Amino acid sequence: MTVDPTLLDDLEWRGLIAHSTDLDALREALSVGSVRFYVGFDPTAPSLHMGNLVQIVTAKRLQLAGHTPYALVGGATGMIGDPKESGERVLNSLDTVKDWVERVRHQIEPFLDFEGANAATMVNNYDWTASLSTIDFLRDIGKHFPVNRMLARDVVKSRLDAGISYTEFSYVLLQSLDFLNLYRDHGVTLQFGGSDQWGNLTGGVELIRRSDGGKAHAFATPLVTKSDGTKYGKTEGGALWLDPQMMSPYAFYQFWLNVEDEKVGELLRIFTFLSRAEIEDIETQHAEKPFLRAGQRALAEQVTTLVHGAEETERIQAASAALFGGGELSGLSPDTLGAALQETGSTVVDGDELPSVVDLLVATGLAKSKGEARRTVGEGGAYLNNQRVEDPEQVPSSDDLIGGRWLVLRRGKKNFAGVEVR
RNA sequence: GGCAGGUUGCCCGAGCGGCCAAUGGGAGCGGACUGUAAAUCCGUCGGCUUUGCCUUCGAAGGUUCGAAUCCUUCACCUGCCA
Numbered sequence: 001m002t003v004d005p006t007l008l009d010d011l012e013w014r015g016l017i018a019h020s021t022d023l024d025a026l027r028e029a030l031s032v033g034s035v036r037f038y039v040g041f042d043p044t045a046p047s048l049h050m051g052n053l054v055q056i057v058t059a060k061r062l063q064l065a066g067h068t069p070y071a072l073v074g075g076a077t078g079m080i081g082d083p084k085e086s087g088e089r090v091l092n093s094l095d096t097v098k099d100w101v102e103r104v105r106h107q108i109e110p111f112l113d114f115e116g117a118n119a120a121t122m123v124n125n126y127d128w129t130a131s132l133s134t135i136d137f138l139r140d141i142g143k144h145f146p147v148n149r150m151l152a153r154d155v156v157k158s159r160l161d162a163g164i165s166y167t168e169f170s171y172v173l174l175q176s177l178d179f180l181n182l183y184r185d186h187g188v189t190l191q192f193g194g195s196d197q198w199g200n201l202t203g204g205v206e207l208i209r210r211s212d213g214g215k216a217h218a219f220a221t222p223l224v225t226k227s228d229g230t231k232y233g234k235t236e237g238g239a240l241w242l243d244p245q246m247m248s249p250y251a252f253y254q255f256w257l258n259v260e261d262e263k264v265g266e267l268l269r270i271f272t273f274l275s276r277a278e279i280e281d282i283e284t285q286h287a288e289k290p291f292l293r294a295g296q297r298a299l300a301e302q303v304t305t306l307v308h309g310a311e312e313t314e315r316i317q318a319a320s321a322a323l324f325g326g327g328e329l330s331g332l333s334p335d336t337l338g339a340a341l342q343e344t345g346s347t348v349v350d351g352d353e354l355p356s357v358v359d360l361l362v363a364t365g366l367a368k369s370k371g372e373a374r375r376t377v378g379e380g381g382a383y384l385n386n387q388r389v390e391d392p393e394q395v396p397s398s399d400d401l402i403g404g405r406w407l408v409l410r411r412g413k414k415n416f417a418g419v420e421v422r
Numbered sequence: 423g424g425c426a427g428g429u430u431g432c433c434c435g436a437g438c439g440g441c442c443a444a445u446g447g448g449a450g451c452g453g454a455c456u457g458u459a460a461a462u463c464c465g466u467c468g469g470c471u472u473u474g475c476c477u478u479c480g481a482a483g484g485u486u487c488g489a490a491u492c493c494u495u496c497a498c499c500u501g502c503c504a
Binding site for chain 1: 451452453456457458459460465466467468469470472
């Protein structure tokens with residue numbers, strides 16, 4: 001298996017290496033031959049999100065460069081939960097974890113290649129921890145972890161006042177054990193993860209050294225934040241989910257399309273497989289004519305294609321063009337409009353007696369309550385077929401139906417929803 | 423275990439018997455300006471059958487014409503002393 005010698009330079013250029021163990025040693029290892037590496041995903045939700053996507057995409061980069069991925073789902077670690085600063089986690093039931101493990105596994109699979117010389121392997125740490133006895137665990141693993149060092153970790157320190165359970169405190173041992181096991185049984189010598197995982201990553205490297213005298217590598221990818229430092233995708237809808245049931249591909253695409261200018265270059269480098277030359281070209285275009293938003297368009301297209309496929313992305317782009325095109329909606333063919341509204345989400349309504357605009361705003365989910373819907377109208381933020389609605393009691397007439405059956409509802413500048421009248 | 427203080431709307435945080443659906447800030451939402459960007463400014467920000475009604479101020483009781491505000495019990499948190 002020949003490997004791409006420029007891999008590490010590319011990762012660095014993309015800003016994907018926030019922390020690392022000896023970088024020169026890693027560079028050396030990656031240039032000699034196919035390195036077996038692993039990256040883990042804990043089932044803490046029914047779907048992966050944007051933060052996990054960084055790891056998935058990075059794993060794919062490594063595989064494309066000739067290295068061999070082990071994708072780990074945390075059937076065991078997901079039962080424990082790694083400590084987070086905000087406080088103790090609520091434990092999930094075994095059934096929930098099992099269900100989420102399966103979902104996460106299926107979400108990861110399409111991104112990696114499970115055939116060929118450097119085929120990916122899927123592993124579950126439940127397989128080697130479930131049967132492990134407490135005595136063996138404490139003797140073989142626990143002995144290598146000085147508590148004073150564990151206490152010095154930032155997350156742990158931040159929790160000492162508020163309190164931290166022994167369960168979460170022990171998490172690092174489990175993740176380190178994973179690395180040791182994969183090192184012994186599969187020759188895995190590299191682990192990476194998000195920068196919040198740095199302590200867990202080095203824990204494994206340490207354990208391999210102390211326990212087996214072995215040499216392993218680790219690096220951490222950066223936490224993706226907005227330019228004001230806050231987390232991305234932390235809006236009302238929660239995280240930026242990859243599961244189309246939890247976040248529509250349309251909403252997913254729109255998220256990337258609306259990324260702030262200052263972040264476009266960074267996100268293109270992290271999340272897309274566009275080459276350095278292509279990205280720099282886009283950045284130049286963007287700097288010259290920012291209003292064209294070439295960066296956001298490329299970003300949204302690339303990432304949505306990666307996650308939801310080219311066909312879906314084309315449908316979304318067509319829908320976005322139709323709705324944001326600025327032209328008269330009535331100028332669109334009913335089929336085009338119907339397809340567009342299928343992407344934004346639409347609600348079916350009985351044609352005999354049309355509800356008021358306020359009721360429609362609630363029915364489509366654009367407003368959470370009638371009060372909010374009325375307020376929106378009062379604020380001048382409600383639109384029917386791109387016409388501002390002045391009267392909250394307004395009821396659409398049959399003349400308003402586009403193509404005989406569609407109403408286009410909008411809240412604010414960019415939240416569309418369709419109403420199909422039957 | 424003793425003493426003192428706290429628990430308010432998405433978050434922080436005022437209120438300390440009626441003028442309280444509850445000051446202020448942040449987030450969110452809408453408008454203006456733009457480029458479906460950022461910054462800025464303005465507005466809005468419990469629900470409803472909306473000149474009024476209903477449910478909220480840790481939980482349950484009580485006092486009162488009337489309580490987020492007073493009393494009792496319970497739960498949790500914080501500080502000081504053991």
